[in-house]
Structures are given as C-alpha cells and as structure tokens.
Amino acid sequence: xxxxAPTDTAIQRRKTRSVPVGSITIGGSYPVAVQSMINEDxxxxxxxxxxxxxxxxxxxxxxRVTVPSMAHSKAMEEIQxxxxxxxxxxxxxxxxxxxxxxxxxxxxxxxxxxxINPGLYVFEKPKSDRTEYTQTEFDEIGEKIRETLAPxxxxxxxxxxxxxxxxxxxxxxxxxxxxxxDTPEGMVESALEFIRICESLDYYHLELSLKASRVxxxxxxxxxxxQRMNELGMAYPLHxxxxxxxxxxxxxxxxxxxxxxxxxxxxxxxxxxxLTEAPEKEIPVCYGILQALGLRRTMVExxxxxxxxxxxxxxxxxxxxVRDATNHLxxxxxxxxxxxxxxxxxxxxxxxxxxxxxxxxxxxYRGRDEIKKVPEAQGVEELISLIKSDGCWIEP
Ligand code: SF4
Numbered sequence: 566x567x568x569x570a571p572t573d574t575a576i577q578r579r580k581t582r583s584v585p586v587g588s589i590t591i592g593g594s595y596p597v598a599v600q601s602m603i604n605e606d607x608x609x610x611x612x613x614x615x616x617x618x619x620x621x622x623x624x625x626x627x628x629r630v631t632v633p634s635m636a637h638s639k640a641m642e643e644i645q646x647x648x649x650x651x652x653x654x655x656x657x658x659x660x661x662x663x664x665x666x667x668x669x670x671x672x673x674x675x676x677x678x679x680x681i682n683p684g685l686y687v688f689e690k691p692k693s694d695r696t697e698y699t700q701t702e703f704d705e706i707g708e709k710i711r712e713t714l715a716p717x718x719x720x721x722x723x724x725x726x727x728x729x730x731x732x733x734x735x736x737x738x739x740x741x742x743x744x745x746x747d748t749p750e751g752m753v754e755s756a757l758e759f760i761r762i763c764e765s766l767d768y769y770h771l772e773l774s775l776k777a778s779r780v781x782x783x784x785x786x787x788x789x790x791x792q793r794m795n796e797l798g799m800a801y802p803l804h805x806x807x808x809x810x811x812x813x814x815x816x817x818x819x820x821x822x823x824x825x826x827x828x829x830x831x832x833x834x835x836x837x838x839x840l841t842e843a844p845e846k847e848i849p850v851c852y853g854i855l856q857a858l859g860l861r862r863t864m865v866e867x868x869x870x871x872x873x874x875x876x877x878x879x880x881x882x883x884x885x886x887v888r889d890a891t892n893h894l895x896x897x898x899x900x901x902x903x904x905x906x907x908x909x910x911x912x913x914x915x916x917x918x919x920x921x922x923x924x925x926x927x928x929x930y931r932g933r934d935e936i937k938k939v940p941e942a943q944g945v946e947e948l949i950s951l952i953k954s955d956g957c958w959i960e961p
Pocket of ligand 1: 870871872873874875876877902903904905906907
C-alpha cells in the first residue's frame with residue numbers, strides 16, 4: 566500500500582462561499598477548479614464546440630468564451646445545444662467586454678456564468694485635469710452603474726447562475742484611477758463597488774478576479790481583496806491569474822509565481838494560466854501547480870535528484886523511461902535517485918525508489934525498505950514488476 570502523504574503540511578484554504586458554475590462549484594470545500602478560454606470566434610459554432618470539447622476532455626473544468634456582440638451572444642445557445650447533443654454540458658462562462666446590457670442578458674440565458682469587467686462600466690466624461698472625483702460624483706456614477714447592472718444581476722440571481730466580477734489592472738475606470746491611482750486599492754475598490762450593488766439585490770453567487778500582468782501587483786491586489794473582505798464579513802471565492810504572461814518557459818514561471826504564491830497562502834479557488842499558446846497548453850500547467858502544492862493529485866509525483874559526480878547511471882534517460890512506463894499510475898510517488906549516498910534518505914516519502922547501488926546495479930525500494938538489487942539493464946522492468954506484485958499497477 567502506498568505510504569500516506571504527510572498531512573500536517575497541508576495548505577489551509579481560506580473559507581469561502583460555494584458558487585456554482587454549471588456542474589462545477591467554486592470555493593467552499595471544493596477543489597481548486599481549472600479553467601481556460603477558447604480563442605475561436607464564437608460565431609464559428611463548429612470550431613467553438615470542438616475547441617470547448619478539446620479543452621474539457623483534457624481536464625479544463627470551466628471554459629470561457631468571448632461574447633462581443635448580440636450575434637455572438639445568440640450563438641452561445643447553439644453552442645450549448647450542440648455540446649449537449651454531441652458531447653455533454655460543459656460549464657461555460659461568457660466574457661462580456663463592455664456594459665452592453667442586452668448582450669449580457671442574452672448570454673446569461675445560455676451560459677452558467679457571466680464575466681463582467683467593472684472598468685468598462687464607464688459613465689463619466691473624461692476629466693482632463695485628473696482631479697479626484699468627489700463623493701457626490703462617485704455616488705451619481707455608482708447609481709448609473711447600478712441601474713445598468715441590475716437587470717443582469719436579477720436575471721442571474723433568478724436562474725441560480727453566477728457572475729464573475731473580473732477587475733483588470735490595465736482597465737480601471739477613470740474615477741477609480743484618479744481617486745486611488747493605478748493601484749491594488751483601485752482594483753479592490755472597483756470590485757467592492759460591484760459587490761455592493763449585487764448584494765443590495767440579494768445576489769451572492771459571485772466570484773472575483775483581480776488580474777495584472779505584473780506579479781507583485783496581482784499578489785498585492787488579491788491579498789488586499791481578502792483583507793477587505795475579511796473586514797467586511799464577505800467571503801467570495803477568488804479566480805487567480807496573471808494576465809499577458811506570454812509564452813514558453815517564462816510565461817509558465819510568471820504564472821506559477823503569481824498563482825502559486827497565493828495558493829500557498831490559502832488564497833484562490835479557481836485558476837487560469839494565460840499563455841500566448843494554444844489553450845490546451847495551459848491545462849497541464851494548472852494541474853502541475855496544484856499538484857506541486859498538494860492541492861490536487863492528478864498525476865504521479867516523481868522525485869528525482871539533479872544528478873552529480875556520484876551518479877551511477879544516465880539519470881535523465883532513466884527518469885524518462887520510468888515516467889513513460891508509470892505516468893498513468895495517478896496517486897503514486899516514485900523516486901529516481903542517482904546513488905545511495907543521499908538517495909534513500911531524500912526519497913523517504915516515495916512509495917517506490919529506483920536508486921543507483923554500484924556501477925551497473927540498481928536498488929529498488931518500497932518506501933524505506935530496500936527490496937532487491939537488479940542489473941541496471943533490467944531496472945525499469947523490475948520496478949514495474951515490483952509495483953505489479955504489490956497490486957498497485959493498472960494497465961495504461
Ligand atoms: Fe548526487 Fe547521489 Fe545526490 Fe543524486 S542522490 S545528486 S547522485 S549525491
């Protein structure tokens with residue numbers, strides 16, 4: 566039986582409300598949900614259905630779709646019907662990029678969650694002198710926002726659907742910008758204004774996102790949001806992401822730095838890694854972050870030393886072989902260590918170990934116990950036999 570993972574180091578997640586997005590629930594005691602966004606034109610029904618399905622099949626639990634016009638909004642109905650008829654319902658979010666109420670209201674009928682951006686609900690005339698807005702000016706604009714937003718809030722409330730209040734650092738409304746500056750405070754106040762409108766209409770199915778392309782800004786905004794919610798007795802779940810993270814290695818590092826740091830503090834209930842690559846590439850990164858933090862277990866956990874002068878075999882090659890043979894055994898911890906000097910001690914949490922014993926020979930471990938010594942050429946094969954003999958093997 567695989568050894569139990571230590572539990573005393575588990576991340577304690579912040580307690581939040583549970584918010585539905587179709588068949589997925591965000592927050593509460595539910596796992597951190599993984600989401601992404603298709604980049605097809607929503608009017609391309611076939612392409613959008615195929616893209617949503619592709620993402621969902623590889624583990625994307627919530628899919629966001631852009632809805633820039635009424636035609637796009639109506640297309641969502643056909644997309645949903647097609648998914649139900651040919652695949653299965655997929656939790657969908659409509660991204661409404663403006664305060665086009667009619668478009669949002671139409672989208673609300675066909676999706677599970679509507680994402681609005683408070684920065685695009687602009688009713689103020691631009692002030693050329695950049696002076697702060699007075700409380701009266703603030704309140705007047707707030708009232709106009711309330712009037713515009715209320716029908717959407719009521720529609721979502723009555724359909725038991727949710728809304729994402731998605732604040733972006735790069736698109737704050739002018740009065741927030743002039744009053745609070747281009748700051749995390751401005752982002753938080755922007756979200757709070759919309760939360761208050763929703764709560765005044767008895768609507769609480771809200772998730773919040775405060776995204777920025779600079780990681781320190783995104784971290785500060787989310788931490789401040791949590792602090793303000795705690796002070797105000799609110800507990801809405803948070804969607805985490807670093808916008809415009811770019812591509813390749815640095816895009817992944819930047820996203821992980823932002824998302825992982827907050828998750829490690831217990832903040833965050835759903836995540837998206839935004840890469841300038843095919844959306845399918847985002848999903849393994851999301852699951853990798855969650856697995857590394859022990860928040861979700863969706864793959865084998867490999868422990869491998871970096872190798873050094875003591876290494877007794879080609880570690881990189883053997884790790885690839887072991888991974889190719891075992892990566893379907895979700896839940897196992899497997900260690901590949903170059904030598905016995907540090908190897909067995911440092912892989913203590915692993916269920917199985919493949920450790921260099923002496924030139925040409927490998928020791929196989931079950932937990933902390935050395936089980937047998939085998940010739941290196943048969944190492945991977947013998948490791949699989951050991952896993953099989955323990956009843957922990959399933960066919961790929
Ligand atoms: Fe070097 Fe052995 Fe440590 Fe691997 S386990 S890095 S081979 S000392």
